[in-house]
Amino acid sequence: MTDDAPEPDPRDIATAGEYVLGTLPLAEREAFQRRLLNEPALVAEVARWETHFDPIADEVRPVSPPAKVWNNLERRLFPERTAPAGSVRFWQWLSLGSVCASIALLALLWLGQPGPETERNLWVSDMVSADSTVRLTALYDETDGEMRISVAGQPPAQGRDFELWLIQGDRAPISLGVMPHQGQAAMPIPEDLRILVANATLAITDEPAGGAPGGVATGPIVAQAEMRRI
Incomplete structure (x- = not known):
């Protein structure tokens, strides 16, 4: 070269x-x-x-969670599963590792490798559609009020867009904007909404091109996940 x-x-x-x-x-x-x-x-x-x-x-140092954590997850997520416990745990570890790796990659892409004195209040939400064809990872930094997103997988149909929504308690869903079909983007969160991000749920809906008319979701939910502090 x-x-x-x-x-x-x-x-x-x-x-x-x-x-x-x-x-x-x-x-x-x-x-x-x-x-x-x-x-x-x-x-x-x-x-x-x-x-x-x-x-x-x-x-990185491996940390084993208490046995009751996986037992509770298995009962809640796979109540009718008959696979051996060891097999179930293997796939859960594999799935969890993939999610964590995606989050780590997104953080490094946007923030760089943190130094020893770097201190940030970060929240993450990793949304995957039921058929695993769409994935959106959102990383929110309380320090600057900016949300970074990474979109991967199958894009919406022609003439359609994915729209991201913030759901907090009993409040009506609040649109955070139309998502790119692929790649990364940065979204500044308005100051009046920043207080709502912590412990909120993010959801993606399939909407007409340009976003939901009138700011009210009309399409089906593609994926959703809670924000978690990291």
Whole structure:
């Protein structure tokens, strides 16, 4: 590569990070691996992410939750499941690890690796559709009142958009805006809404292009998840 080599596509940078973390769906991972055979710039980007994550991996220490935590989750989420407990726990750990890795990637993409004196009040919501074709991760920073989002998976149908909503208690859902079909975006949260973000629920609905008419949701809920402090 020369000094005049073009900058990598931001989407490829993010995809390379997800590839290194192992959070890409199988079909996307296989497609990315095929590209690695013919695109040296992608290989270099993967190597850069591996170098970036190496120090973080060294600091990770496994922590086993109390047995009652998984027992309660199993009863609530899989009441009729007959698979052996060990098998259930394996897939739960795998799913949880994927979610945490996505959150870590989003935080690094937007905030960079924090220094020892960095202190931020962060909230995260990881929304996945029932068929796992749509995923939206939102990271909210109380320090600056900005929400960063990462959208992946199948885009909405032609003439439709995904819209993000803030749901707090018995209040009517509040639109936070129309989402990009893919990639990352930053959304400043109005000051009068910032107090509502903590412990709220975020939801995505499928709306007409441009968003719900009159600011009232009309389409089905694609995915939703609570905000959690990290």
